[in-house]
Amino acid sequence: MTGTLNSRPGLLSAGVTSFRGNDGSAGCEGSFWMFADATLAARIDRAESRLTSSAAEAIRDAGLQKRCVILPIAGGTAVYAGPAAPMNKLIGLGFDGPLDLSLLNEVEREWRGRAEPVRVELSILAHPTVGELLTGRGYRLHGFENVLGRSLKTLEPAKLNPELTVEVLQDNDSSTWMDIAVTSFLELDGTGSGPDDSLSREEMVRVLSDFMVVPGYVRYLGRIGGQAVGEAAMRLDGGLAQICGAGTLPAFRGRGMQKALLGRRLADAQGAGCDLAVVTTAPGSRSQANVMRRGFELLYTRAVLVKTWD
Numbered sequence: 001m002t003g004t005l006n007s008r009p010g011l012l013s014a015g016v017t018s019f020r021g022n023d024g025s026a027g028c029e030g031s032f033w034m035f036a037d038a039t040l041a042a043r044i045d046r047a048e049s050r051l052t053s054s055a056a057e058a059i060r061d062a063g064l065q066k067r068c069v070i071l072p073i074a075g076g077t078a079v080y081a082g083p084a085a086p087m088n089k090l091i092g093l094g095f096d097g098p099l100d101l102s103l104l105n106e107v108e109r110e111w112r113g114r115a116e117p118v119r120v121e122l123s124i125l126a127h128p129t130v131g132e133l134l135t136g137r138g139y140r141l142h143g144f145e146n147v148l149g150r151s152l153k154t155l156e157p158a159k160l161n162p163e164l165t166v167e168v169l170q171d172n173d174s175s176t177w178m179d180i181a182v183t184s185f186l187e188l189d190g191t192g193s194g195p196d197d198s199l200s201r202e203e204m205v206r207v208l209s210d211f212m213v214v215p216g217y218v219r220y221l222g223r224i225g226g227q228a229v230g231e232a233a234m235r236l237d238g239g240l241a242q243i244c245g246a247g248t249l250p251a252f253r254g255r256g257m258q259k260a261l262l263g264r265r266l267a268d269a270q271g272a273g274c275d276l277a278v279v280t281t282a283p284g285s286r287s288q289a290n291v292m293r294r295g296f297e298l299l300y301t302r303a304v305l306v307k308t309w310d
Contacts, residue, residue: 047238142304
């Protein structure tokens with residue numbers, strides 16, 4: 001295929017180069033293909049690191065967990081927020097050079113003392129020695145997650161069923177939002193953004209409550225014919241919009257609610273001055289297919305490496 005390379009204003013500093021075919025087509029809603037380098041991956045992973053750290057800080061400050069750990073390491077962060085907490089991870093490693101073994105030893109001591117497996121979400125664009133070092137220390141591949149992005153320079157409004165409406169969540173609807181979010185997660189139909197975990201309803205409420213106090217979070221409620229049936233969230237981190245989880249009650253799936261929720265978040269992110277929206281999905285999932293239909297493109301993949309204790 002022939003074409004021309006374009007450095008897109010607002011994205012060049014983030015490490016994105018775009019490619020447009022000579023016929024002007026791109027095969028999706030956006031007009032360009034994006035290319036991500038280590039600079040962009042570092043920007044995205046560090047935003048994820050700040051999200052995870054903020055959630056752990058909220059848990060600590062609320063007195064829910066006194067043994068939280070938030071430790072900078074190799075350009076990223078190691079976070080422990082409580083037993084089996086989903087934010088327990090090392091994210092953003094390897095963008096400031098090789099791993100510091102003394103810091104990694106400290107992390108492993110802390111996690112082992114809590115009988116907590118060490119989970120590393122490692123970008124394939126990180127320093128190449130990091131993965132080799134981790135596997136040599138007994139970390140095993142647990143899975144992968146894809147990071148997709150979409151430029152917000154241009155955005156075409158989605159064509160929606162007029163019965164569908166999406167609004168920013170009001171305080172008096174918080175319990176409705178939570179009920180939809182938990183029910184949607186517990187009754188997955190293969191559209192999730194990551195591997196399904198065995199969480200009870202009470203645990204899901206706790207997890208979502210922890211994340212909702214993170215600065216920059218915006219929550220949305222979707223309605224069909226006035227009835228609340230969908231929910232979504234987004235976090236703004238500088239010029240980056242992190243598209244977070246969304247769900248629809250099982251009886252109302254397949255009617256365009258996810259498209260409506262995504263479209264509203266993208267429009268709001270653009271209006272807030274963001275230049276890039278990002279989302280993390282399981283490889284080959286329906287979630288990935290859905291966002292790609294809205295112009296998202298695969299930027300890079302993270303390998304999930306886990307070290308357990310005998």
